[in-house]
Amino acid sequence: MKYIILSIVALFFMTGASAQKSTPLPHGMVFGSKPSTIGLMPASKLEDFMGKRTRTSAAISGVILDVTKTKGGWFTLDAGRGRTIAAHFKNYSVVLPKAIKGREVIISGVATKQFTADDQQQLAGSKEHAVKINPKQRLAFEVVGLMVNK
Template sequence: MNLKNTFLILFIIFLANCAFAQHHTPLPHGMVFGTKPSVTGGMPADKIETFMGKRTRTTTVIIGKILNVAKSAGGWFDMDAGNGKVIAAHFKDANVNLPKDIKGREVIIEGVAQKDFIADDLQHMAGDTVRGKQQHHNKTDPKRRLTFEVKGLMVNR
């Protein structure tokens, strides 16, 4: 084998190693997407509904496992909320790209949790009032998902 062929083979092996390393490198602990979330006072994702009580929205930090990345662009993902429930999350900043490799990892997310609603009369924004009392009441459906608008995410484990 001449020197050119040897050089060419070594170069191809080098490129293959570089390509392999880029696609199979695990996400390191502490990697941040968006803004860095607060690492103090976070609660497990399965406790968020109890923490919210009757509130419809709350700003909080939760720790949980990512079930899947629905859409990388904009950072759309589902998080395990325990007892078969799911938190549908997405980044407030649509420029965040979340890698699919994050599936199955434990993360810390900070942002706004919100319960989904169903209106009595199927008119979500109805404002009719009778005798000063509002006739439109929102009810939460326990089978529906929570949504979470993420400001920041950090890989925990």
């Protein structure tokens, strides 16, 4: 009888601990600094907004597809049309929980295009090199602030 009561109490505590781990992140929760919402655009329009620029500051909203590394806040963001944005925090001390996967967020920071030179030389000398942008490659985003939107 004593063992049955102890096992029921242990089961009660185990379910309580697992429920605490899966608590949803509240709307408005901020990681890093609070992101700017001036000029906010969807992540699917970021590449068109950048045009021929290789770097630009932006504030975008999108859905997190996966948290690849919690320390440093490494994650992938859906950019629409089958593309993704590889993002990480500028401040490495930010810890992003795995529970944020699938949530809509607002992020602000610096977006960069990843490209390679036509002859595989990233450091061009006096000769001009044509830059080929691979449409399958992702955009990179260095995040200064993230806020959970939905």
